[in-house]
Amino acid sequence: MTSGTAFTIACAQVDPVIGDVEGNTELTTAAVREAAAAGASLVVLPECASAGWAFRDYAESLACAQPLDGPVVRAWQAVAAETGAWVCGGINELRDGRVHNSAVLVSPRGVESVYRKVHLWNSEKLVFDRGDTFPVVETPFGRVGMIICYDAWFPESTRSLALQGADLVLAPSDWVPNPHQQPGPSLANLMTMANAHSNQVYVAACSRVGTERGQRFIGDSVVVGHDGWVIAGPAPDVPAILTARIDPIGSRQARREDPFNRPLGDREPTAYVHEAPPTATATPPFDPTRA
Amino acid sequence: MTSGTAFTIACAQVDPVIGDVEGNTELTTAAVREAAAAGASLVVLPECASAGWAFRDYAESLACAQPLDGPVVRAWQAVAAETGAWVCGGINELRDGRVHNSAVLVSPRGVESVYRKVHLWNSEKLVFDRGDTFPVVETPFGRVGMIICYDAWFPESTRSLALQGADLVLAPSDWVPNPHQQPGPSLANLMTMANAHSNQVYVAACSRVGTERGQRFIGDSVVVGHDGWVIAGPAPDVPAILTARIDPIGSRQARREDPFNRPLGDREPTAYVHEAPPTATATPPFDPTRA
Numbered sequence: 001m002t003s004g005t006a007f008t009i010a011c012a013q014v015d016p017v018i019g020d021v022e023g024n025t026e027l028t029t030a031a032v033r034e035a036a037a038a039g040a041s042l043v044v045l046p047e048c049a050s051a052g053w054a055f056r057d058y059a060e061s062l063a064c065a066q067p068l069d070g071p072v073v074r075a076w077q078a079v080a081a082e083t084g085a086w087v088c089g090g091i092n093e094l095r096d097g098r099v100h101n102s103a104v105l106v107s108p109r110g111v112e113s114v115y116r117k118v119h120l121w122n123s124e125k126l127v128f129d130r131g132d133t134f135p136v137v138e139t140p141f142g143r144v145g146m147i148i149c150y151d152a153w154f155p156e157s158t159r160s161l162a163l164q165g166a167d168l169v170l171a172p173s174d175w176v177p178n179p180h181q182q183p184g185p186s187l188a189n190l191m192t193m194a195n196a197h198s199n200q201v202y203v204a205a206c207s208r209v210g211t212e213r214g215q216r217f218i219g220d221s222v223v224v225g226h227d228g229w230v231i232a233g234p235a236p237d238v239p240a241i242l243t244a245r246i247d248p249i250g251s252r253q254a255r256r257e258d259p260f261n262r263p264l265g266d267r268e269p270t271a272y273v274h275e276a277p278p279t280a281t282a283t284p285p286f287d288p289t290r291a
Numbered sequence: 292m293t294s295g296t297a298f299t300i301a302c303a304q305v306d307p308v309i310g311d312v313e314g315n316t317e318l319t320t321a322a323v324r325e326a327a328a329a330g331a332s333l334v335v336l337p338e339c340a341s342a343g344w345a346f347r348d349y350a351e352s353l354a355c356a357q358p359l360d361g362p363v364v365r366a367w368q369a370v371a372a373e374t375g376a377w378v379c380g381g382i383n384e385l386r387d388g389r390v391h392n393s394a395v396l397v398s399p400r401g402v403e404s405v406y407r408k409v410h411l412w413n414s415e416k417l418v419f420d421r422g423d424t425f426p427v428v429e430t431p432f433g434r435v436g437m438i439i440c441y442d443a444w445f446p447e448s449t450r451s452l453a454l455q456g457a458d459l460v461l462a463p464s465d466w467v468p469n470p471h472q473q474p475g476p477s478l479a480n481l482m483t484m485a486n487a488h489s490n491q492v493y494v495a496a497c498s499r500v501g502t503e504r505g506q507r508f509i510g511d512s513v514v515v516g517h518d519g520w521v522i523a524g525p526a527p528d529v530p531a532i533l534t535a536r537i538d539p540i541g542s543r544q545a546r547r548e549d550p551f552n553r554p555l556g557d558r559e560p561t562a563y564v565h566e567a568p569p570t571a572t573a574t575p576p577f578d579p580t581r582a
Contacts, residue, residue, distance in 0.1 A: 150557075159563075164568060190485060266411075273455060
């Protein structure tokens with residue numbers, strides 16, 4: 001961690017208010033300012049930090065969405081310019097008349113990358129449109145990809161980023177309690193650790209706290225190292241700024257040469273099955289309109 | 292667990308002796324007998340249970356291997372016939388003059404399925420040949436697939452089985468200590484839980500204990516439910532019979548209809564990257580001859 005490429009990353013675990021776009025913009029910019037004051041060069045906010053999550057229907061979701069050149073991204077760019085810290089935040093994104101559950105990476109010069117949630121969970125299918133790609137972008141912090149919440153349940157998400165060279169995965173999330181949680185790491189933390197370890201990437205997962213229309217969120221934000229172990233967190237179930245010093249670029253050589261664990265170099269792609277064969281019993285997608 | 296399809300599975304966590312094929316055959320059949328007496332209908336043994344793991348070179352590995360119609364499989368078939376319990380065990384398999392690190396599923400009528408380890412870890416590349424497929428077989432216990440140890444570090448392994456309809460994954464393993472282990476679940480348990488959860492399959496992972504030529508093994512055998520949570524174990528670092536009552540067939544409908552987690556139904560295959568693009572920085576496979 002003495003490398004010139006090491007930096008401090010922060011998860012700003014906040015409690016956005018559904019529909020209060022103006023208030024959430026103030027809340028998140030204040031949190032970024034606080035994290036930057038604590039030394040962070042890159043600040044991760046939760047999923048749907050601009051407008052909330054538990055929408056009643058598509059119309060309400062649409063009414064709360066804003067485009068990438070709208071006020072929340074402008075505010076994040078302004079606070080980035082003011083503090084020097086980059087911002088990765090979940091945004092309820094309006095795009096071509098549709099709403100995406102997106103994550104945006106914003107530097108002082110503007111939007112560096114945008115990711116639209118691929119795996120929509122449960123009733124999210126009713127209020128968001130899904131994305132269809134996992135982009136990786138070159139930054140001063142290393143090659144960065146983003147996933148959002150439920151994406152972490154699908155190992156293909158982080159693998160898709162790692163295969164494109166990602167060093168660091170940012171994961172804005174709105175983690176909810178697991179109905180069968182045992183003592184020990186939350187299921188969300190466990191999936192995050194497995195994703196980091198099996199891809200040798202750093203993961204900074206920022207979840208939210210509070211309760212929205214009956215849905216409780218658990219906090220539990222973590223920064224996980226490329227060996228899968230927790231560097232910072234899990235954060236308690238209250239608003240919090242979690243910081244960790246990480247070195248995605250400086251660790252490249254060590255990761256490449258690690259004899260113990262070679263999650264990309266030891267893959268054997270010709271043995272893998274990626275689609276259910278016609279003879280397998282398929283699990284149908286959940287149709288929330290029939291639940 | 293009152294379903295007529297529920298049964299008791301056991302992990303027989305033993306301490307095989309390298310090169311002592313006859314002694315290991317006695318050790319493993321005795322362990323199967325003990326597990327069956329404890330009520331098990333299916334008993335999982337560790338990786339390389341027939342002849343050990345830490346071979347000096349390929350010649351030694353070859354000298355200790357035996358074919359699928361050799362004495363250890365005959366002994367496992369005999370104890371299966373005697374007790375009624377099926378056996379899944381790791382075997383140092385001789386096949387066409389080559390050695391595979393294999394897992395075999397044996398019923399009273401003989402070999403039901405064989406899996407040859409796809410992901411060879413570290414110096415295993417020097418003493419074993421790798422397999423190239425993840426088979427799934429229909430059994431009275433449900434559709435069963437097998438993985439071995441390091442395979443669990445690659446999410447593609449369990450995913451390949453789940454996409455072919457597996458209900459239950461058997462994982463003979465020789466788990467070693469992780470150099471950065473934190474308090475909480477071992478990394479091996481963590482990967483096993485993530486694999487179970489993200490594929491909604493039961494996983495019975497039987498590791499070994501003892502030390503072989505300086506390499507310590509950690510035990511930690513577990514049976515994990517299709518929700519990712521531990522049903523039995525982790526077993527302590529001594530020889531042990533771990534049992535759990537599971538219902539892979541009886542849980543099919545509940546798994547299929549779970550609105551909370553749909554790891555197969557909610558996949559979005561068109562978004563996935565399965566190969567490193569030419570522009571990505573590839574991690575080379577570890578070459579133990581140059582370590």
